[in-house]
Amino acid sequence: MAKELTHRADELAGLGWSADDVSRYAELWEYRQRWGAMNLEREDRLFLRKAEAALPVLATGKATVKKNTQDKSYYRWLRFHLDAMSAAQSQMQLTEGSQGAWPILLEEELRLLDHYQPVLGLPDTIKAKSFDAFREQMAEQASALDGKEMQLRSHDFQAALAELKEKENSKWRHLRELTGEQPYPVLLGGTVDSFRSEVRSKLTPLLRQTLPSLAETDKPDPDAG
Template sequence: MSKELTHRGHELKELGWSEQDIFRYIELWDYRQRWGAINLERDDRLFLRKAESALPKIQTQKVSVKKPLKEKNYYTRILFFLDTMNTMEKELDVPKGTKGLWTILLEEELRLLDYFQPVLGLPDTLKAKAFNPFREQFISSALESYKKDTEMREFDFNVLTSSLEEKSNKKCLPLREDKYINEKSYPLIKKDKVEILRKQVREQFAPLVRTTLPSLSESDKPNPPEDWIPESNS
């Protein structure tokens, strides 16, 4: 039985077949659909085969739709972590403008992803694990350099992962590695030091993103200008 739902006589017409041959093809095609090819005469079967051989092959493969960057699993994961932290920070009783070191890091990471537009397929997400030690080292260095300008609060990072898993109904990678599973310290930086830390993140994170993600290996795009912001945030 033919897999087609309707005949393709109009396509034979475009190929220059005569009205008589097209009519014969349609009649034979309809007969085969109803009664099967076995009941056709040999000449009719050969004619039908000739007609269908002349037609272009039907493309049956699925058309791949490129998922936008903001819908990629890695991006939505980091964004979820950032949104959760921002919500928590708004509820803290701290001076206006005080900001978490973690939110600065994640904001800048998303900004770089928006700018460079990596594929964020499996090769990228596997390599992105290299961002974990960078984040931890940056936090550690910032705490050492700005002791007098930081305030420590508590935050259960494990809740981030469990909340995301509950929301997405699938297993998710935690923000921090297993060795930090019991670490709940959440450093906040004073307002007048936020932009200083942000600039340091940009200087260090941009080259790391470019050299770490395979999909950016051949990119010659320069680092984003200091005043660049994603269109969605402008």
């Protein structure tokens, strides 16, 4: 296993650990580096062991260990929920060319993450929680469309993650806090493209302004030029 030269608090945050636990881990890690594990209380040693067991194993060798954006926990969390909705949609017998509003929202966010390659460490993942409100607002807007542009189906947004948590110790949070079957707007025909364009035009500046690691990015918008 590669030797850690610094703590990995941002990775724990990306795995869904609370801010208090992340802070405790960082403090205990620094203390152990300075004074040794024997000077820690047993409870603190066990906590450190639990935290480090939850982290991905570092690669060996002299090369710097750097995760791709697609390997970061936040990105995988979005991808998981998108895949779950895509699987659910395949059972809905939707008309050709139709698409759920929620998958479009996640697809566009993933597209921007692929383009800008933010760090997605602790500062980014904390700020990214504000995207919840944007998704809810856009989904509500889609649900208000008339029957020629949208069909309202239902979907349990928590079922897939609940099933995953029964199989493994995942710290991921639910995409939405509403339990049970919830309204699921499916866009029809040209409304799919118009909704996607609106999401793209609003989310692009929002993401750049929200994530701290993109504060000084000079990358143009993905659709520029």
